[in-house]
Amino acid sequence: MTKRSTPPSPARPRHLPVATTSSRSLYGHVVHELGQRIIGGDIKPGELLPREELLAEELEVSRTALREGMKVLVAKGLVESRPKVGTRVRDTRAWHQLDADVLAWRCALMPTEDFVRKLADMREVIEPAAAATAAKYRTYEQLRQIEEAFAAMEAAANLDAWADADLAFHEAVLNATNNELMVSLFTVIESAMATFFVLSARTAKNFKDALPLHGEVLDAIRRSDPDAARGAMLAMVEESRANMRRGSAERG
Structure with missing residues (x-):
């Protein structure tokens, strides 16, 4: 299988985003x-x-x-x-x-249940397909980046470190598609995704509960198995959705 070169990686925020328009002016x-x-x-x-x-x-x-x-x-x-x-x-x-800016403002506020549901729907559309594409076209260097992000998730000692590593994992998977359209889309929705990952981790019984599914995605991409990568990523999205529902029920 021919591997293509790695596209430039988009910048990733270390914390939840702020609006992009300069407040200095x-x-x-x-x-x-x-x-x-x-x-x-x-x-x-x-x-x-x-x-x-x-x-x-x-x-x-x-x-x-x-x-x-x-x-x-x-x-x-x-x-x-x-x-x-x-x-x-x-x-x-x-x-x-x-x-x-609009996404950042929405994410800076406490997201509504409706907004969170829409984020989950958006992930379900984008991420399983991205994982399958990454399994087909990833380079060895891109696989190494996914592995490094997974290792950072394993080592995370708190929620902030986990959220940063989780976002890096999903970004690395998107980069490994070698599809600049998918990568560009991720840079647009990145702030919303960062918010979703934090909310999902907070509502899980343990913020590392999703680690095994991330490992399944990594293993499928490593084996160049698109169907397995798609299935594992879809299961991950569904687990996040279930966490959100449980958190909402507990607050209600």
Whole structure:
């Protein structure tokens, strides 16, 4: 089997993500503040934002900075501006849900059960196929990276270390597909995946309960067995989903 070269690995956050727009700039402050309020539900879909002069005063920015920030929020699908009407929050269906900032704001808040379910559904679509593809096309160097991430999971002494190693494992599997489209997709949804892994580990009886299934995925990729890799990854996603359901029932 011909192995292809390893694509560049996307940067991985060490902790749960923050929004990508720079808060050092005045317009970035506008984007971050209003974006969080909208995603958090403090300003609801259909609501009009305060008049420009009042909002600029509240956020302690110039009208120019406010207008620049509004352009970014419009581009993210969060608001729309109409002459003689004002700026209104759009329906959630219009939000660019895979925008890095929008995902980060959603993940920074306590995720709702509905959002967590959707994350699980997204994993079920993407990850089993990625594991199968990795089993077909991984290089020896990429296999070594998966093995190193698995070893870090084995050695993890606390939840934070586990979550970092878990994310590294799944990232390494995605890289091993040698499919730049899949790798690019992972960089987009990475913040949501990091949140999901932490939540799943917290709701498990022991955060290392998922280690054997990760080992099965690794072994299948090592043996270049796509069907086994797909099945093991699907079982892993289902176990995470069960953890979430149990945690929700216990909180209820």
